[in-house]
Amino acid sequence: MPSQQDYGGHDMFDAHEALSTLTGGLEQYLLYEQHIQDQELMAMAQRHRAFCTQLYNTIVETFKTGQDPTVKTQSYEMQQNNNVVYGMQPSAPKTPSQSVNELNDECLSGFMLGSLKSTASAFTMTALEMTNPVLRRIFADSVPNMIEMAYEVFLYQNKNQYYQVPQLQQQDMQTFQNSFAPVQGQMPH
Known part of the structure; x- marks a missing residue:
C-alpha cells in the first residue's frame, strides 16, 4: 500500500495547483449563483458545486493519506x-x-465553462506525472467528469444561442474529412 511518503516534490506542486484550481472554481460558483436568473442554469450550477465539493473532499483525503479515499x-x-x-x-x-x-x-x-475547462486541464497535467498511483487515478478519473460538466454548460449555452456553432460548406467539410x-x-508490432 502506498504511504504518505509516496510523493515527489513535483507531485506536491501539481496536486496543490489542481486543488487550488478546483477550489477557485467552487468559490466562483458561489459568486455566480447570486446572479443566475434561469432556474435551469441555477440547478446545473448547484449540481456542479455539490459534485465538485465531494470530489474536493475525496482528493484532499487521498492527498493527505496517500491511500484509497473513503x-x-x-x-x-x-x-x-x-x-x-x-448555424x-x-x-x-x-x-x-x-x-x-x-x-x-x-x-x-x-x-462556468471557463472554470471547468481550467480544472480539466489542471487535472490532466497533474495526472500525467503523479507518482502516487491512488491520487493519479483520482485525477485521471476526474477529467471525464470535468469534461461532462463543461459539455453540459456548452449545450446549455448553445440551445440559448449564447454559443453559436458555425458550419463549413459541405464541400469544405468533405475536403477536411478526406484529408486523412x-x-x-x-501494422508494426
Missing part, C-alpha cells in the same frame, strides 16, 4: 440532451460588462 470517485451524469444547434444568427456586438448588474446568464454560463486516410498494409 468516498471513491463518482461519475457525473449531465442532464442536457446532446442536440447541438448549428449562426446575427446578434449585437459584445462588449465587456461595466457593472455587476450587467452580468447575465450568458456571461455566468461562460464563466488509414494506414495500409501490415
Whole structure:
C-alpha cells in the first residue's frame, strides 16, 4: 500500500495547483449563483458545486493519506440532451460588462465553462506525472467528469444561442474529412 511518503516534490506542486484550481472554481460558483436568473442554469450550477465539493473532499483525503479515499470517485451524469444547434444568427456586438448588474446568464454560463475547462486541464497535467498511483487515478478519473460538466454548460449555452456553432460548406467539410486516410498494409508490432 502506498504511504504518505509516496510523493515527489513535483507531485506536491501539481496536486496543490489542481486543488487550488478546483477550489477557485467552487468559490466562483458561489459568486455566480447570486446572479443566475434561469432556474435551469441555477440547478446545473448547484449540481456542479455539490459534485465538485465531494470530489474536493475525496482528493484532499487521498492527498493527505496517500491511500484509497473513503468516498471513491463518482461519475457525473449531465442532464442536457446532446442536440447541438448549428448555424449562426446575427446578434449585437459584445462588449465587456461595466457593472455587476450587467452580468447575465450568458456571461455566468461562460464563466462556468471557463472554470471547468481550467480544472480539466489542471487535472490532466497533474495526472500525467503523479507518482502516487491512488491520487493519479483520482485525477485521471476526474477529467471525464470535468469534461461532462463543461459539455453540459456548452449545450446549455448553445440551445440559448449564447454559443453559436458555425458550419463549413459541405464541400469544405468533405475536403477536411478526406484529408486523412488509414494506414495500409501490415501494422508494426
